[in-house]
Amino acid sequence: MGEVRGGAVRRGGARGRPASLSPASQSLTSPISLLLVKRRAFVSRIATTVAVLSGAPALVGLGRRDADLILRGGTVVDGTGRPRFVADLAVTGDRIAAIAPRIADRGTREVDCRGLVVSPGFVDIHSHGDGTMFDDPMMESLVRQGVTSIVVGADGGSRAPSGNGEGDGTGSVRALLDRIDALRPGTNVGTCVGLGTVRGVVVGADDRPATADELARMVALVEQALRDGALGASSGLEYTPGAFAPLDELIALCRPLAARRLAYHTHMRNEDDRLLDAIDESMAVARGAGCGLQISHLKTQGPRNWGKLDDVFARVAAARTAGVDVAFDRYPYLAYQTGVTNLFPVWSRDGGTARFFARLDDPATADRIRAGTLDKVALIGGWDNVQITSVSAAEDKPAEGKRLGTYAASRGEEPYAFTVAMLRRNGGSVGMIGFAMSEANLERILQHEWGMVASDGGAFAMSGPAHRGVPHPRGTGSFARVLGRYVRERKALTLEQAVRKCSALPASRIGLADRGVLRAGAFADVTVFDADRVIDRADFIDPFQYAEGFKATIVNGGVTFLDGERRERTGRAVRRTGRG
Numbered sequence: 001m002g003e004v005r006g007g008a009v010r011r012g013g014a015r016g017r018p019a020s021l022s023p024a025s026q027s028l029t030s031p032i033s034l035l036l037v038k039r040r041a042f043v044s045r046i047a048t049t050v051a052v053l054s055g056a057p058a059l060v061g062l063g064r065r066d067a068d069l070i071l072r073g074g075t076v077v078d079g080t081g082r083p084r085f086v087a088d089l090a091v092t093g094d095r096i097a098a099i100a101p102r103i104a105d106r107g108t109r110e111v112d113c114r115g116l117v118v119s120p121g122f123v124d125i126h127s128h129g130d131g132t133m134f135d136d137p138m139m140e141s142l143v144r145q146g147v148t149s150i151v152v153g154a155d156g157g158s159r160a161p162s163g164n165g166e167g168d169g170t171g172s173v174r175a176l177l178d179r180i181d182a183l184r185p186g187t188n189v190g191t192c193v194g195l196g197t198v199r200g201v202v203v204g205a206d207d208r209p210a211t212a213d214e215l216a217r218m219v220a221l222v223e224q225a226l227r228d229g230a231l232g233a234s235s236g237l238e239y240t241p242g243a244f245a246p247l248d249e250l251i252a253l254c255r256p257l258a259a260r261r262l263a264y265h266t267h268m269r270n271e272d273d274r275l276l277d278a279i280d281e282s283m284a285v286a287r288g289a290g291c292g293l294q295i296s297h298l299k300t301q302g303p304r305n306w307g308k309l310d311d312v313f314a315r316v317a318a319a320r321t322a323g324v325d326v327a328f329d330r331y332p333y334l335a336y337q338t339g340v341t342n343l344f345p346v347w348s349r350d351g352g353t354a355r356f357f358a359r360l361d362d363p364a365t366a367d368r369i370r371a372g373t374l375d376k377v378a379l380i381g382g383w384d385n386v387q388i389t390s391v392s393a394a395e396d397k398p399a400e401g402k403r404l405g406t407y408a409a410s411r412g413e414e415p416y417a418f419t420v421a422m423l424r425r426n427g428g429s430v431g432m433i434g435f436a437m438s439e440a441n442l443e444r445i446l447q448h449e450w451g452m453v454a455s456d457g458g459a460f461a462m463s464g465p466a467h468r469g470v471p472h473p474r475g476t477g478s479f480a481r482v483l484g485r486y487v488r489e490r491k492a493l494t495l496e497q498a499v500r501k502c503s504a505l506p507a508s509r510i511g512l513a514d515r516g517v518l519r520a521g522a523f524a525d526v527t528v529f530d531a532d533r534v535i536d537r538a539d540f541i542d543p544f545q546y547a548e549g550f551k552a553t554i555v556n557g558g559v560t561f562l563d564g565e566r567r568e569r570t571g572r573a574v575r576r577t578g579r580g
């Protein structure tokens with residue numbers, strides 16, 4: 001696996017000063033974690049060696065000077081899944097310097113964490129947080145629920161490559177990551193390369209196979225994106241133009257992932273009636289390309305498909321036995337979010353919005369579109385299982401946050417006709433939430449050995465430019481909800497399991513060896529929360545409510561959030577930096 005580290009490391013300033021820790025050997029009586037300062041220059045002497053817990057690496061050493069930050073007396077849940085233990089955690093610069101039962105030194109800043117959980121900052125492997133990032137880089141709703149790294153470029157759509165990405169690099173992943181470094185967002189940000197984006201750049205919006213020349217150019221764009229630091233490739237096979245990619249194209253575009261040990265992340269072609277076919281196709285891509293597979297937001301959509309989860313898990317087990325590295329992620333909600341056009345058949349959207357509207361007008365196609373759409377609406381349980389989230393037309397603003405069936409009726413309109421008219425008024429762009437999932441299945445997906453947590457959400461704020469529309473609450477509550485509802489209230493997971501599924505497991509899927517775990521030498525991405533109080537507050541009616549129960553979030557050693565207040569922005573671009 002290629003070595004991965006954060007982007008341009010900023011030195012200097014208070015947190016950049018060299019510092020180390022003096023020995024705390026007098027307190028090393030309980031079997032706890034390791035102590036180490038990775039930068040050897042800062043280690044002034046070697047301390048006592050002690051036996052350590054459950055196969056943890058041996059104690060290495062401590063320097064003499066104070067740390068920049070010490071989190072005192074917290075209950076450490078380190079992300080690996082092993083049992084919690086009480087310890088101090090010292091941060092020097094952007095790294096964890098030590099974790100020990102009692103660190104004798106003083107920190108420039110100290111935080112009393114007694115009675116609180118100290119865990120790795122959460123790694124959101126499927127995020128749309130870049131939607132607001134350039135307008136409001138605080139990433140407020142994320143750091144307030146412990147998220148310290150996000151991976152964007154999901155569902156086949158990434159900000160790069162774009163237009164001229166092939167030649168001068170201005171639209172390249174490299175340029176995007178440089179721009180993120182310059183922005184200094186509230187969280188670390190990495191990206192997948194979107195295979196739908198790549199198809200759009202080379203083939204355009206049409207539903208046709210790529211020519212041999214176009215395929216070669218697409219593969220070259222993927223290769224370049226990975227060389228530039230992309231952390232994987234994503235597809236969105238329910239979205240245009242990504243949906244027009246056949247299996248052999250997806251295999252060709254994913255081959256460059258294999259040697260780099262990166263994964264193909266897919267929003268599959270179907271998540272309801274043809275779920276199992278879509279799973280088979282996803283695994284065929286991974287098998288054909290020889291890469292890992294990350295199934296995005298795994299679900300069994302629609303009550304009539306809830307019984308398919310056993311078959312899904314059987315396929316995962318068989319694929320893993322056959323050597324395919326399959327895993328999946330899921331947000332902890334029973335509703336999904338997409339565009340209203342997603343209720344319409346894919347073929348009707350071929351070629352873009354203008355042609356979609358033309359087909360709605362064409363008597364030769366209008367009835368078939370209507371029938372396909374009504375079938376999809378029936379699948380999720382009717383028009384009132386669709387909630388409108390965001391529109392641009394002033395006339396439709398009152399619809400935001402409303403159930404589609406009830407709202408259309410309130411205007412005296414038939415829901416299908418209303419939906420078509422609303423799409424026209426909004427240029428085809430209307431956001432929606434669909435309620436169609438099973439909580440029992442959600443818990444089984446989260447509990448599965450290869451299941452992990454992702455938000456699939458954006459980054460929001462209670463005010464300013466990141467206060468936008470009526471978004472799915474998952475962007476503000478996912479990680480808090482897992483800890484509050486699924487660990488504490490429903491006991492679906494232990495705290496140790498849940499933290500691992502929010503940190504080390506997703507980090508490993510994107511090749512980040514130095515994030516997602518608490519150990520000396522790793523990046524100091526840390527969150528501190530009260531396991532008895534942590535909970536999401538955002539809901540589908542009022543999504544602009546921050547999670548509760550978090551005391552502090554540390555990003556690259558910088559205090560990003562503490563005691564209810566926002567502090568520094570210390571996020572960076574996260575790049576894959578291995579060979580090739």
Ligand SMILES: [Zn+2]
Nearest residue numbers: 155267296297
């Ligand atoms: Zn998706």
